[in-house]
Amino acid sequence: GAVVSQHPSRVICKSGTSVKIECRSLDFQATTMFWYRQFPKQSLMLMATSNEGSKATYEQGVEKDKFLINHASLTLSTLTVTSAHPEDSSFYICSARSGAQRETQYFGPGTRLLVL
Amino acid sequence: GQNIDQPTEMTATEGAIVQINCTYQTSGFNGLFWYQQHAGEAPTFLSYNVLDGLEEKGRFSSFLSRSKGYSYLLLKELQMKDSASYLCAVSDSNYQLIWGAGTKLIIKP
Numbered sequence: 676g677a678v679v680s681q682h683p684s685r686v687i688c689k690s691g692t693s694v695k696i697e698c699r700s701l702d703f704q705a706t707t708m709f710w711y712r713q714f715p716k717q718s719l720m721l722m723a724t725s726n727e728g729s730k731a732t733y734e735q736g737v738e739k740d741k742f743l744i745n746h747a748s749l750t751l752s753t754l755t756v757t758s759a760h761p762e763d764s765s766f767y768i769c770s771a772r773s774g775a776q777r778e779t780q781y782f783g784p785g786t787r788l789l790v791l
Numbered sequence: 792g793q794n795i796d797q798p799t800e801m802t803a804t805e806g807a808i809v810q811i812n813c814t815y816q817t818s819g820f821n822g823l824f825w826y827q828q829h830a831g832e833a834p835t836f837l838s839y840n841v842l843d844g845l846e847e848k849g850r851f852s853s854f855l856s857r858s859k860g861y862s863y864l865l866l867k868e869l870q871m872k873d874s875a876s877y878l879c880a881v882s883d884s885n886y887q888l889i890w891g892a893g894t895k896l897i898i899k900p
Binding site for chain 2: 717780
């Protein structure tokens with residue numbers, strides 16, 4: 676199957692700082708990447724959808740100025756949590772989908788963010 | 792609205808068979824996925840059904856009935872490592888995944 680990597684795997688930061696999370700598709704070109712957030716014992720919540728070369732589409736209730744998404748190439752998307760607060764602590768997971776296999780999303784291993 | 796229903800939790804015995812059901816109502820349908828998610832980890836892809844019928848892959852099988860808006864994931868010869876959450880997701884008319892809340896499967900020796 677296709678491989679998606681995420682970096683860092685976990686990060687601890689102080690309140691008010693910004694954190695960047697990278698998502699890479701290693702063996703395929705990802706025309707679309709998705710960013711999810713998952714709180715403990717809850718299901719995945721889609722935050723935004725990004726298509727290479729265009730602006731991300733955010734889900735209702737997700738602040739686009741706080742969660743900056745860049746999908747500058749077919750293999751890389753980044754999520755920056757700006758001015759992070761303790762309530763932003765969560766498990767952030769990206770997934771990628773190629774144009775050729777439009778149906779299947781492949782998930783990265785996730786990034787656990789803890790904001791102190 | 793769009794809705795995916797699956798049981799919250801199921802318990803089964805090692806070596807046995809368990810069936811996890813999923814019913815859905817979505818705007819459009821471009822396939823149904825099953826993912827496995829161990830605690831603290833990201834989901835991993837198990838199966839994809841877009842046509843009616845049963846797809847078998849080793850110990851895991853997935854069934855789909857589009858007319859009934861129904862799918863199930865069948866796990867045979869259960870092993871302790873199968874303890875995980877199993878997520879049902881439907882790809883809608885825009886190829887967006889609509890997620891169920893997940894079924895936590897507990898395997899007992």
